[in-house]
Amino acid sequence: MSNLLWNIGYPHFLVLAAVLFLIGVVGVLVRRNALIILMSVELMLNAANVTLLAFSRMWGDISAHTFALIVIAVAAAEASVGLAIVVAVFRGRHNVEVDRLNTLRH
C-alpha cells in the first residue's frame, strides 16, 4: 500500500490528467455560466499539458515540453479573449448564462 502511495510512476500522472480532463468536460457540458465554462476549458488544456509532460518524461524526450509551452501560451490568449468577451456581454446584458445568449438563433 505504501508502495503504491509513495512510488509515484507514470500511471499516476496519467490518471490525474484523465480526472482533470473529465472534470473539465463535465464543467463545459453542464454549467451554464460562461465564466465557469471558460475555467473548465482551462482545466482541460492543463490536463493535456500534464499528459504531454508525463509522456515526455516516460520516453525521455524533452521535445514535448515545447507543446506544453505552446498550449500554455494559447490558453493565456484564449483566456484573455474569452474573458474580454464575457465582460463585454455582461456589460450589455447583465447576464452570462450561455443558454440565454441565443439572440442569433431567432
Add this chain to the structure above:
Amino acid sequence: MEQASHTFLESSTLVWIPLLPLIGAFINLVFGRRMSRSAVYAVSIGAVALACVVAFAHVFGPLLALFRAEPETAGTGFTQILYTWIEVGAFKSQLAFRLDTLSAVMIMIVTFVGTLIHIYSTGYMAHDPRYSAFFGYLNLFTGSMLILVLAANMPVMFIGWEGVGLCSFLLIGFWYENEAFATAGRKAFVVNRIGDFCFLLGMFLLFWATKTKFGASPEFGSLDFANLRSPAVGPAYLEAFWGGDRLAAAAAIFLFIGACGKSAQLPLFVWLPDAMAGPTPVSALIHAATMVTAGVYMVCRLSFLFASSTTAMFVVATVGLLTALAAAFMAFAQTDLKKVLAYSTVSQLGFMFVAAGTGNWTAAIFHLGTHAFFKACLFLGAGSVMHAMEHEGSATPGDIMTMGGLRKRLPLTHITFLISCLAIAGIIPFAGFFSKDEILGGAFGVEPPGWIAWYGKLLWAGLLIAALGTAFYMWRLYFLVFAGDGRSEPAKHAHESPLTMTVPLIILAGFATVIGFVGLPHFEHLHLPHILASWLEPAVTAKWNPEGTAIEGHGSDLTTVVLMAIALGVGASGIAGAYLFYGRGPSKTVAKLVEGGLGPIYNASKHKLWFDEVYDAIIVGPFKVLARGLFEVVDRFVIDTVAVNGSAFVIGIFGRMSRWFQNGNVQRYLVGVVFGGALVFLVTDISDCRHAATFEYKLVGNQLELHAEPGEGVEGATAKIYWDLDGDGEKDKDPAKPGELLDKRDVTVSGYSGPVTMWVSDPITRKEVKVTKTIDLNVSKGAK
C-alpha cells in the same frame, strides 16, 4: 457467285456532295432569321445547285472514265473514307462514302430534281414568314438523302435514313399551328420508326452473320456494302436460320420492312397520304427525290442479299403487288388533288418493289428515275394549281371538285401536267412507258428457283390491273382539274404561277418526255442500247445467289412486242375510261353508279379500305389506353405521389428529427462530440485494429534471415526483441556481449530447422508478446 473484283479507287472530294446542302442547312437554320429572303434563297439554292454540279462532275468525269475502261483493272467506283467512326470489338464502322454506278444515278436524280424543287419553292413559299427554316429543312433533307445514297456502309446509310425521317417530320408538320398538320408529321415519324427498328434488326443480323469476314477490303470495316457483297462473305447468307430458311431471308425481310416504312408499302404506307399536310414542294421532294425512293434504293443496293433468298424476293414482290393494287384502288374516290397523287406514288412504289422482287433491279431504278421526274412535275403542277386557287380565295384549294377548265387559265401548268399524266399512264414515247413496260416484261418472264412457275405471270396480271387503275385515276384527275368549265369562282379566275414555278415544271416535263430513252426495250433481233442496264450492271447482282442461275426476264421478241402492246392498250383504255366518266367534269353516270350498286366499293376506296380505322382500333386505340393507364399509374402515382411527394415527406421527417438535435445549443452538440470520441476509442480498443507483433523470415542458401516486426504501440527505441534460435525455449544470450540477451531486429542463423520464438518486450508498459514459428528448411525452401 458475284464477279470477284469490285475494287474502289480513292476519292477525296466525294464528301462535298452531301456536305454542301448540309452547310446550306446549317447557315439557314442558324443565321437564317437575320438573313434577308434573297440571301436565304441564294444560300439554299446555291448549296443544292453546287452539289448538283459536283455530283454531275463526279459522274461524268472520273466515274464515266472508269466505266469506259476495263472494269477488271480500273475498278468499279470511288470510295472516300473520312475517319473511323465507331470501333468496338469486332465492329468497325468507317465514315465513308462511295460512288458507283447505282449511287451515281441516285445522286443525279436527288440533286437535279432537288435543285428544281428548291427553285420552285422560292415562288411557292414567297409569302411564308418562316422561309429560312423551310429552306434550311429542305437543304437538310437533300443532304440526308445524299448521305443515304452515297453511304459506303449500313451504319452511314442509317444516318441518312434517320435524317430523311427527321426532315420529313419537320417538313410535313411545317405548318404546325394546324393541329391536323402537326399530327400528320408525328404519324409519319412514328410509322417510320417502326420501319427503322426493323432496319436496325436487319443490320444487326447482317453484322452477326458477317462479323469478322471483311471480304477483300478490311479497311472498309464492318457492314460495308463492298465487303458484304464479296464472295468470301456470300456463304454466310446461306446458313440455315429462322426455321430452316436462309439467314438472308431473315435479314432481307427485316430490311424490307424498314424499306416498307420509308417507301410507304403495305402495311406501313398510311403516313404518306397524310404527309400531304406539308407544303407542296415538300411533297414533291418526298415523292420524287428523297425519302420514298430510299427503300427501293436500299433493296437494289443490297441486291446480292435479297437475291440470296427467293423467299425474301417473294415477300418483296408480293407486298409490292398488293400495295400497287390497293393504292390504285384507294386513289379512285379521292377528291383531294394531292391525295390522288400520294396514292399514285404508293402504287408506283409498289411497281418498283415488284421489279426489285423479280430481280429486275435495273427496271426498279429505271422506274424510280422516270417516276422522280413525272411525279415531281405532277406535284409541282398540283402546287401551281393550288397556289392559283388559293390566290383567288378558295378555302379548299386542293378540292378537285371545285376546279375544272384550268387548261385555259394555267396553260403552262396544263401542258406539263398533261405530259406527266401521259408518262404515268405509260403512253409511248413518254418515260413511264419504257420503265413500266420493263417491269411488266420482267415480271412476266421471271422464274426464280423455288417459286411457283406461274407466279411471275400472276404478278404481271396484277400489275396490269394496277396500271389500268393508274391510267384511270390519273386521267380522272386530269379531266376534273383541267377539262370542262370552271366549277367555282376561283377556278374561273385563276392565274398562271410565276416563272420560278413554271420553269422547273417545263424542265421536269421535258425530262419526263425523253428520259425513257435511256432504257430502250430489249430485242433479240434489234439491238437497241439499254444505257441504264449496262451502266448499272457492275452495281447490282445478275444471279440468283448462289445457284448461279442468271436472273432472266426477257422473252422472245414476239412476246416482248405483245406485252408492250397489251401494256399500251391497258394504259389507253384507262384513259378512255376516265374520259368516258369524267371527260366533262363530274358526270351524272358516276353519281348514279355510286348511289347504286357500286356504293360500298366507292366508300371503301374513299376511306382507303379503312386502314386508318383498323389501325386506330387495334393499335392506336389500345396504345392510347395503355398510355393513359401509364399516365395515371406511373406518372401520377409512382412518380408524382411516391417518388416526388414521398421523398419530400421522408426528408421532412428526417428534418423534423434532426431539428430536435440541431437546436443551436452548443453544449448539447458537445455532448455528442464527447460521446462520439469515447465511442471511437472504445471501438478501436475492442476491435484491436493495431498490428500484432510478428516476424518474417527468408532463406538465402542455407542462411535463415529473420526480421522482426514489433507491431504498433511498442515500436519505440525502447522495445526489446529477444530470440530463441536453438529450440530450447529460453531467450538466447548475445555471443558478442557476455551476460546479456540477444536484442536485435535482424538476425541470421544458418542450418537450423525447428521452432523459432521471438519476444517483443516493452520496458515501459512491461508487456511482453511471444511469437513462435516452426521452420523446416526442407519445406520452406524458397518461402518468404
